[in-house]
Amino acid sequence: MHPGIYFALSGNLAQEERLKIVTNNLANADTPGYKKDVSSFHQYFLSVLGKRYTDFSPGLLKPTENPLDLAIEGNGFFTISTPMGIRYTRRGDFSLNSKQILVTKDNYPVLGKKGPIVIKGSKVSIDTNGNVWVDGRLVDTLKIVAFPKGTKLRKEGGGIFAAKAKSAGRPPSIIVHQGFLESANVNVIENMVNMIEIIRTYEACQKVIQSLDETDNKAINEIGRVS
Numbered sequence: 001m002h003p004g005i006y007f008a009l010s011g012n013l014a015q016e017e018r019l020k021i022v023t024n025n026l027a028n029a030d031t032p033g034y035k036k037d038v039s040s041f042h043q044y045f046l047s048v049l050g051k052r053y054t055d056f057s058p059g060l061l062k063p064t065e066n067p068l069d070l071a072i073e074g075n076g077f078f079t080i081s082t083p084m085g086i087r088y089t090r091r092g093d094f095s096l097n098s099k100q101i102l103v104t105k106d107n108y109p110v111l112g113k114k115g116p117i118v119i120k121g122s123k124v125s126i127d128t129n130g131n132v133w134v135d136g137r138l139v140d141t142l143k144i145v146a147f148p149k150g151t152k153l154r155k156e157g158g159g160i161f162a163a164k165a166k167s168a169g170r171p172p173s174i175i176v177h178q179g180f181l182e183s184a185n186v187n188v189i190e191n192m193v194n195m196i197e198i199i200r201t202y203e204a205c206q207k208v209i210q211s212l213d214e215t216d217n218k219a220i221n222e223i224g225r226v227s
Contacts, residue, residue: 015198021052022195025186033059033071033091033159034184054155059183067124068094068102071182072144074174077161079111079143080104084156086111088145088168091159093181106158112140126178146171 021037028034040051061071070092072078077088087108094110097103102110102117109116112132121134130142145168147153153161 015201017052019195019198022191022198026188026191026195029184029186029188029191031091031159031184032093032181033089034186035090035159036184036186037155054153055185056153057185059185061177061180062183063180065179066093067126067179068096069179069181070094070126070142071177071180072174073177074171075146076144076171076174077146079145079168080108080160081111081116082106082108082160084162087156088153088161088163089159090182104158106160108160111143113143114140117142126176128175128177130174130176142176144171144174144176145169146174 018039021039025036028036035054035056038053038055058073061073070078072090072092077090078092080087080089089104091104093105094102095105096119097107100118100120102119104110111117117132117140119132119134119139121137123135125133126142127133130144131138132140132142147163147167147169151163151167153163156162
């Protein structure tokens with residue numbers, strides 16, 4: 001087999017991985033608080049090595065007029081309680097369950113300094129510091145945390161991240177916006193352009209493979225006739 005085929009095949013594998021990332025970003029373009037994945041690849045001998053990481057740059061804040069919709073301006077995450085343990089999210093489209101506990105879309109309790117936040121009353125007001133007021137009474141403060149630079153957060157789906165608990169701390173400065181949601185930090189046009197580029201690159205690698213394969217077959221046949 002011609003050695004160039006290995007380069008082309010590894011290139012195709014890289015494009016397939018890129019395509020998975022781009023399509024997943026596009027599928028979550030309308031998911032509040034979603035953080036896009038980014039990939040980078042480089043050649044190493046006959047292989048293409050790839051690296052995938054999450055881009056935590058902020059998305060735009062969009063008004064919803066829903067008092068239970070919350071968005072964080074600044075470097076911070078809402079803390080939630082899940083069956084797997086404490087987790088973190090930027091997705092703030094919250095609601096109340098049957099027990100009047102503030103929960104995520106997956107029905108995980110949103111935590112305050114006192115634990116799960118219970119909201120029993122008619123008027124809910126959450127100030128810029130994350131203090132939760134119900135009918136004029138302070139009931140709790142949202143537990144919002146940040147992580148030191150370089151901390152690895154693991155995606156678990158649904159806008160949820162896992163991290164070592166000891167690495168979380170109170171962010172130095174954040175603003176909580178009530179009645180707003182943070183949009184996904186996905187540029188749809190940019191990702192569509194990337195998808196077209198990926199498909200073209202994949203097709204180019206396929207043509208290289210076909211061309212080299214034909215060259216090998218031709219050489220083998222000609223050597224056979226000479227013999």
